Amino acid sequence: MKHITIRILLSALLILILLPLTGCWSKKEIEDLGLIVGTSLDLEKQGGPQEESAGQAGGHFNRDRITITNQFVTSETTGKGTKTGSSPQKAYNNVSETGDAILPTLRNMVLRIDKRAFAEHSKVIIIGEDLARTLDLQKILDFFIREQEMRPSGLLLIAQNRASKTLESKKPMDIPAFRLVEMTHGHGRTTKILPPTTLTKIEGKLHSGASFLLQNVVSSSNGEIKFSGAAVIEGKTKKLRGFLNEKEIEGLTWITGKGKGGLVKSVDKETGQPVIYEILSMKSNIKPHVDGNDISFNIEIESEGRIAEHWVVSEKTIETEFLKRVEKAIEEEVERLVKNVLDKIQHEYKTDVAGFGNQLRIKYPHKWKTAKKDWDQIFSEVPIQYEVKITIKDYGTSDE
Structure with missing residues (x-):
């Protein structure tokens, strides 16, 4: 009887040991994922081609719309960077879609990519100057703050002129979203860069009603990006008020x-x-x-x-x-x-x-x-x- 009890205990112990080794039942194969590492949002003025609005078949919104650009890194892009033919391939893939709301626009992007969009590795969100002046940041960022898949440590920037240009690079092995994050590390070596502002921090700033600053980034005609001053966000309107230069x-x-x-x-x-x-x-x-x-x-x-x-x-x-x-x-x-x-x-x-x-x-x-x-x-x-x-x-x- 004693031996039977010991065997039962050993069997139960063995089962408990094996349980953690059963693998991850919610696994996602990396080859099937399109990892979103950066997102830009730009305002599209009225007068451009109108699309059917989500939920209204054949309906059209007569208002300014938003162009969202996601920067993807996939198993294919990370293997590029070597020359194929006459020109090198980029280490990233930018996909843009335009709509009148964030989530429906992102869902429409699914029609243009062959992998599942996965945002848990998102590093940065860049908002264009025109969009920040027109809509308050509370509305613009509502989806990103609510979305459980978004990483709350993601960096938030304001782009002077068009935000999508900051996600472009002429260097084959360069991934612009990663470079933007790395540039914030210079904060400890200069007084010209603001401490990084993340999605976690921005929520409190928006609810406080106080004015605040966000790091400004500019892109040059030759594809270079640079931190240059800061964007002033007015507390009452939650909109872009203007810019401070580096000396300021x-x-x-x-x-x-x-x-x-x-x-x-x-x-x-x-x-x-x-x-x-x-x-x-x-x-x-x-x-x-x-x-x-x-x-x-x-x-x-x-x-x-x-x-x-x-x-x-x-x-x-x-x-x-x-x-x-x-x-x-x-x-x-x-x-x-x-x-x-x-x-x-x-x-x-x-x-x-x-x-x-x-x-x-x-x-x-x-x-x-x-x-x-x-x-x-x-x-x-x-x-x-x-x-x-x-x-x-x-x-x-x-x-x-």
């Missing part, structure tokens, strides 16, 4: 204190020669002040860094007088960057994309309750003072 992004990074590295180029006043300051650390403290109905802000900016390069050959880097002179020149350059971007976001765009309202909410919650409804307008009129403190901690091995 630098100023905004100093205001927020979110930079991890970068350079500041200034000029030595006595010699007129350039001096390059490399940022080792930065921090910023935005202090709100409330006096009755009056709101104001003070910004305290501090940074430690090193002299990475200077052309003042008549001076020794280790001399205290020279270091103080350089620190003052760097402080003045940072103040100029801050002033320029504050003028742009306060007086031209009238949108708080630097987090001033959030600091007011934290320090003065009761005041924020009355101000948040018209905050962007209030922000455009509040006085803002700033102070910059630069400390040079290192000057390399030269002159030691």
Whole structure:
């Protein structure tokens, strides 16, 4: 009887061990999949050829439509890149479809591809300038946020002009969607690139009602793509308000204190020669002040860094007088960057994309309750003072 019990226990144990080895019953053969690695969305103006609308046989929508371009990587494209005949084959395949809503347009794309579209490896979504100005991002991104197959860590970008051009490359082995993601890794080395914004982060930004920034990408006529400034998204309308250039992004990074590295180029006043300051650390403290109905802000900016390069050959880097002179020149350059971007976001765009309202909410919650409804307008009129403190901690091995 004892042996029978042991055999039963061993049999049950064996069955339990074998269960995890039965394989994946929901497997998807990679040869049968078209992996979507990037998606672009562009506005098509009225006047183009109209298509039948989904759910209305023979019906036509008399409104602007959206062109969606999916970048596919398949088992065939990844094996390409070698020359067949006179021209090399691309390592990706772009498929475009136009419609008046996201999901029906994507489903129509099935009629043009021979593999199952699979979006769990999607890396980036790029929205064209015209579309972002016309429709609010909440509507544009609703499907992508709801779709369970979409990866929430996918990067979100705004393209100046046409978004589909950023998914093109003249290099045979290049996959543009992958390259866009890799370009964000430079955030820690420059103040000209924003921290990456993903689908997970964008949902909170859209629901907050506050204005915010998205990284801008431009494509040149020779097929090169570049991060260049940022898109200003207005909180109330959730539409594109305008763009900040690279210098203005630098100023905004100093205001927020979110930079991890970068350079500041200034000029030595006595010699007129350039001096390059490399940022080792930065921090910023935005202090709100409330006096009755009056709101104001003070910004305290501090940074430690090193002299990475200077052309003042008549001076020794280790001399205290020279270091103080350089620190003052760097402080003045940072103040100029801050002033320029504050003028742009306060007086031209009238949108708080630097987090001033959030600091007011934290320090003065009761005041924020009355101000948040018209905050962007209030922000455009509040006085803002700033102070910059630069400390040079290192000057390399030269002159030691």
